[in-house]
Amino acid sequence: MKKELNEINILIDLLAKLPGLGPVSSRRVVLHLLKTGNRSRLNDIATAMIRASENVQTCVDCGNYCSAHKCSICLSPQRSSSEICIVQDVSDLWAVERAGAYQGRYHILGGVLSMLDHIGPDELRIPELLKRVRRDATQEVILALGATVDGQTTAHYIAEQLTGQNVRVTTLGQGVPMGGELEILDGGTITAAMRSRREY
Ligand SMILES: [Zn+2]
Missing domain, CATH: 3.40.1360.10 (Dna Topoisomerase Vi A Subunit; Chain: A, domain 2)
Incomplete structure (x- = not known):
């Protein structure tokens, strides 16, 4: 494996573990995102993932996903x-x-x-x-x-x-x-x- 491909292979391996994506779809997605015109989308996805990881919580009452202690349904x-x-x-x-x-x-x-x-x-x-x-x-x-x-x-x-x-x-x-x-x-x-x- 060439060293410069490590970043790409790590990304392909991670995406391939997601439901609905195998190695073939994963390679297709990564190659699509790496094309010059698509780089901003790659950044947007990375930012959205970090924000979701840091901010999405589980509602203490119902177990729904939310960005606060309780979800909007429980609070409504x-x-x-x-x-x-x-x-x-x-x-x-x-x-x-x-x-x-x-x-x-x-x-x-x-x-x-x-x-x-x-x-x-x-x-x-x-x-x-x-x-x-x-x-x-x-x-x-x-x-x-x-x-x-x-x-x-x-x-x-x-x-x-x-x-x-x-x-x-x-x-x-x-x-x-x-x-x-x-x-x-x-x-x-x-x-x-x-x-x-x-x-x-
Ligand atoms: Zn709730």
Whole structure:
């Protein structure tokens, strides 16, 4: 390996580890950014990455990404604090927000229970959820975890933990396909599923 290519190879190797990019796409991206006319974009990306790394935090209540202690959804007086929609990841929150059919708050678990991957309740933000429901006297918890086996196992576990508490537990209704993850669904499907939610 030529010494002058070290910088390029380090960049290619780092990008190749990202989801959706392998070595071929990574090389293509790096060569594109190194072209003379594209150097300012390379600088912009580097600056944006540093700013994101330094400033993006996790909301103490819901687990959403934000640039402060709490996210804009948790701070908004327009959002109902009596409903909490439980989602697997931030990408699912974004999907529900894009659909625009929900005016409550969220709780991001950071994954789902998985025997195979040794992910138990304490690896997820489930203890925080249970504390939050008690603290805020939440009236409805909406389980929006997708119809995968692990998603449904997680929904069942959370519903069990909430049994006996004065909270209504619901799940998304029609239109969520088997094995479907929320983030790949279109807004209309999410809206229909949210509106037709039913008792768990
Ligand atoms: Zn939040």
